[in-house]
Structures are given as C-alpha cells and as structure tokens.
Amino acid sequence: MDLNxxxxxxxxxxxxxxADKGFEGTSVRDIAEEAKINVAMISxxxxxxxxxxxxxxxxxxxxxxxxxxxxxxxxxxxxxQKVNVMIDYFIDKFQKQNCFYKILxxxxxxxxxxxTSELIQHFKKRNQKLVKQLIHEGQKTGEFSKNVDVxxxxxxxxxxxxxxxxxxxxxxEINNLQEMPDEQFQKLxxxxxxxxxxxxxxxxxxxxx
Amino acid sequence: MDLNxxxxxxxxxxxxxxADKGFEGTSVRDIAEEAKINVAMISxxxxxxxxxxxxxxxxxxxxxxxxxxxxxxxxxxxxxQKVNVMIDYFIDKFQKQNCFYKILxxxxxxxxxxxTSELIQHFKKRNQKLVKQLIHEGQKTGEFSKNVDVxxxxxxxxxxxxxxxxxxxxxxEINNLQEMPDEQFQKLxxxxxxxxxxxxxxxxxxxxx
DNA sequence: AAAAGTTAAACAAATGTTTGATTAATATTA
DNA sequence: TAATATTAATCAAACATTTGTTTAACTTTT
Numbered sequence: 001m002d003l004n005x006x007x008x009x010x011x012x013x014x015x016x017x018x019a020d021k022g023f024e025g026t027s028v029r030d031i032a033e034e035a036k037i038n039v040a041m042i043s044x045x046x047x048x049x050x051x052x053x054x055x056x057x058x059x060x061x062x063x064x065x066x067x068x069x070x071x072x073x074x075x076x077x078x079x080x081q082k083v084n085v086m087i088d089y090f091i092d093k094f095q096k097q098n099c100f101y102k103i104l105x106x107x108x109x110x111x112x113x114x115x116t117s118e119l120i121q122h123f124k125k126r127n128q129k130l131v132k133q134l135i136h137e138g139q140k141t142g143e144f145s146k147n148v149d150v151x152x153x154x155x156x157x158x159x160x161x162x163x164x165x166x167x168x169x170x171x172x173e174i175n176n177l178q179e180m181p182d183e184q185f186q187k188l189x190x191x192x193x194x195x196x197x198x199x200x201x202x203x204x205x206x207x208x209x
Numbered sequence: 210m211d212l213n214x215x216x217x218x219x220x221x222x223x224x225x226x227x228a229d230k231g232f233e234g235t236s237v238r239d240i241a242e243e244a245k246i247n248v249a250m251i252s253x254x255x256x257x258x259x260x261x262x263x264x265x266x267x268x269x270x271x272x273x274x275x276x277x278x279x280x281x282x283x284x285x286x287x288x289x290q291k292v293n294v295m296i297d298y299f300i301d302k303f304q305k306q307n308c309f310y311k312i313l314x315x316x317x318x319x320x321x322x323x324x325t326s327e328l329i330q331h332f333k334k335r336n337q338k339l340v341k342q343l344i345h346e347g348q349k350t351g352e353f354s355k356n357v358d359v360x361x362x363x364x365x366x367x368x369x370x371x372x373x374x375x376x377x378x379x380x381x382e383i384n385n386l387q388e389m390p391d392e393q394f395q396k397l398x399x400x401x402x403x404x405x406x407x408x409x410x411x412x413x414x415x416x417x418x
Numbered sequence: 419a420a421a422a423g424t425t426a427a428a429c430a431a432a433t434g435t436t437t438g439a440t441t442a443a444t445a446t447t448a
Numbered sequence: 449t450a451a452t453a454t455t456a457a458t459c460a461a462a463c464a465t466t467t468g469t470t471t472a473a474c475t476t477t478t
Contacts, residue, residue: 024233102318108376109311152405159372160365167317196361203412
C-alpha cells in the first residue's frame with residue numbers, strides 16, 4: 001500500500017477524529033476542515049468515507065503481527081521472557097497508537113462494517129495462534145503448566161490493556177491524577193500495566209489451578 | 210424514575226439498536242420503526258435523542274451498586290468469598306444486560322456526552338470504593354496481601370469481562386464455536402470467565418508479588 | 419371539557435457523494 | 449529546449465438523502 005503525503009494527512013486526521021467522536025459521529029466535512037483539504041478529496045482518494053476507514057485499518061495493521069513474530073523468534077529468551085516481551089509489545093502498541101486502538105475497541109463491539117470486521121478477526125486469529133505456539137513452547141520445556149486457557153488469557157491481555165488505554169481519562173479522574181503531566185501519567189500506567197499483567201500471566205502459566 | 214409502558218418499549222428498542230449500530234449510527238426513525246411508534250413520540254417523551262440515551266443510562270444504572278453493596282454486607286462470607294461473589298455479579302450483569310454494557314463500553318472510549326460520561330464516572334468511583342473496602346477487609350484479617358493495586362485489578366475485571374461479552378461474536382469465530390447453540394455458549398463463557406477471573410484475583414490478593 | 423397521547427407532514431440543517439470547471443504537474447513531441 | 453498534450457490534483461457548488469426536531473390537527477383518556 002503506497003499513499004502520498006496528502007492521503008496520509010487525511011488518514012491521520014480521520015484517525016484522531018474517529019477516536020474522539022466515533023466513525024458515525026465524524027462527518028467528512030469535519031475531517032476535511034481539520035486536515036485543511038477539500039471535502040471532495042476524500043471521495044477522490046479513497047472512494048468513500050467507509051473505504052477511508054478500511055484504508056486506515058489496513059495501513060495501521062500493516063506489519064503489526066510480523067514484528068511481534070520476529071521478536072519472539074529470538075532463541076536466547078526462555079518462554080516466560082518471551083511472554084513478557086509480548087505483553088510489553090501490546091502495551092506499547094496500545095499506548096503509541098492510542099487513537100487507532102480506540103477505534104478498534106469500538107469497532108469490535110458493533111459488527112457493522114464487514115470489511116473491517118473481517119480484518120479484525122484475521123488479526124485476532126493470528127495473534128492467538130502466535131500466543132498459543134509460545135505457550136506450547138513453555139509447556140514442552142515444563143516451565144508452563146498444562147491446561148492453560150489461551151483465549152481467556154488473551155482476553156485479559158487485550159481487555160485489560162485496551163480498556164485502560166482507551167479510558168485513561170476515567171482512570172485519571174477516579175484516582176485523582178488530573179494534575180499529573182501527561183508524559184508522567186503515560187509512564188505510570190505503562191509501568192503499572194506491565195507489572196500487573198506480567199504477574200497475572202506468570203501466575204496463570206506457572207501455577208497449578 | 211417512573212416510566213410508562215411505551216417509554217420502556219422505546220428504551221428497550223433504543224438499547225438494542227444503540228448496542229448494534231452505535232448511538233450516532235442509529236437514527237430516531239430506526240428506533241421509531243422498530244418500536245412501532247411515531248418518531249415524534251421520542252421528542253414528546255424524552256425531549257431529544259440525547260436525553261433518551263441519558264434516560265436509558267439512568268434507568269439501567271438504577272439500583273446496580275446498591276444490590277452489590279447489600280450482597281457484600283453478608284457477614285457469613287469471608288473476604289475471598291465476597292470477592293468471588295462480586296466477580297460473578299459483574300459477569301452476570303455483563304451477560305444479562307449485554308446490550309447496555311455494549312453501549313457503555315463504547316461510550317467510555319469517547320467523551321462526547323458530558324451527562325452520560327459523568328454518570329459513568331460516578332458509578333466507576335462507587336464500584337472502586339466498594340472493592341477497596343472489600344479488599345481492605347481481607348487485608349485486616351491477614352487473608353489478603355498488602356500493596357494490592359485495586360484500580361488495576363478493577364481494570365482487569367471490567368476489561369476482561371466487558372471485552373469478552375461485548376465481542377463474543379469474535380470469540381465464537383476464532384474458537385470455532387459457530388455451531389454451538391447460543392444458550393450453551395453463554396453458559397460456557399460465563400463459566401470460563403468466572404473461574405479465570407477468580408483465579409487471577411486469588412493469585413493477586415493472596416500471593417506476595 | 420381538559421389533558422394526554424398520537425399522527426402525518428413540514429422544517430431547517432447536516433449528511434456523503436458527484437459534478438464540472440480550473441489549476442498544477444508530468445509526459446510527449448517537434 | 450520549447451511547445452503541446454495528457455494526466456492528476458483541487459475546488460466551489462450542487463445533488464439527493466437523511467438527520468433530529470417541531471408543528472398543528474386528530475384521537476383517546478381522564
């Protein structure tokens with residue numbers, strides 16, 4: 001997928017607005033105004049508003065799984081270390097691509113757009129397969145216990161990290177962290193999430209249930 | 210809040226449609242048609258589409274926290290039993306009020322509607338306070354370890370259960386359970402979620418980190 | 419008779435998309 | 449290289465629908 005400067009600019013703007021106001025809550029004129037382009041350019045470049053969303057998904061999803069796959073091929077790490085790398089990888093994704101993952105979290109709830117929903121499913125499958133392999137590795141060496149419910153564990157990873165990252169404003173308010181500078185706050189929740197999830201995974205993977 | 214038959218009928222329909230298509234993705238005419246009433250009735254009874262959503266939230270949230278509060282007052286249960294009751298309570302809520310919680314999960318991401326967003330925050334605060342007290346109880350008796358990150362634990366409960374319940378269709382597809390009758394499937398994920406979350410909570414609350 | 423409920427129609431504003439003209443960039447030819 | 453032709457990019461305006469809401473007439477209930 002090769003996109004020019006202007007197309008990327010439209011996608012960036014759309015991403016931010018979709019995350020804040022939702023897909024239906026954002027008009028093409030909102031996007032055009034914010035991106036300082038003419039409304040017609042959206043149809044011209046992407047065909048339609050819906051196809052803009054599809055392109056956005058395709059662009060952001062590109063290379064995501066491959067990178068994780070290659071990271072986990074490292075043979076110097078033991079299975080638990082790899083699990084920890086994976087956890088940090090997801091947290092980092094959610095944090096750095098916050099807008100995109102807000103859209104993703106919303107799109108997963110409603111199954112309106114067939115194309116995007118199929119893309120989501122595809123990536124969820126790949127992720128789960130990858131994690132399954134990883135856990136299998138640890139089970140072979142005896143480091144991980146048998147009978148690990150991988151789908152449920154993935155749900156906890158994505159559910160916990162995704163929920164916190166997509167609703168940080170509530171976390172801030174509820175825990176009275178409104179005054180904290182955002183940079184510091186991001187570091188805080190990243191650290192908290194990381195150790196929390198690593199503990200949960202270790203407990204699930206190494207203890208008998 | 211006292212609402213007549215027709216108002217409840219409108220709210221029920223709106224809830225289903227908002228869950229499936231999102232708030233902005235649902236038109237008042239969609240609701241009117243599905244609920245077999247005239248469009249004007251929505252403005253007549255609720256004032257506006259937005260106020261309909263606010264009413265929906267108020268109605269569904271009513272009595273939610275109180276019920277949990279009274280359940281946990283039971284002095285015959287030890288802290289861990291209470292935690293387990295709470296977990297099952299939330300799972301049950303998410304499952305039985307699936308449509309409402311789909312809307313809730315989506316509304317939490319975007320902070321567009323001030324009124325609903327404040328209501329959400331209020332209930333999140335109350336929930337967290339309740340769980341904090343509960344865990345404090347267990348810490349006093351020495352059953353729970355010190356330094357439990359309650360906000361993070363709540364995020365895992367709400368994040369995991371909410372994510373799975375709001376995206377069950379993906380869970381079905383990814384794990385090849387399309388053929389399973391829905392009643393059986395609901396029982397399955399409820400059971401899986403329950404034991405999974407109870408294990409995670411027990412591990413977090415009773416083990417040294 | 420007064421109040422509440424219900425309706426089809428009308429309202430203005432907003433929606434996504436297309437049009438047709440104009441400008442800018444690139445390729446082709448002399 | 450300079451002139452020309454071709455393609456791509458940009459724009460304001462128009463398009464037909466759809467949007468949430470209101471009106472004013474009506475029926476039903478109290």
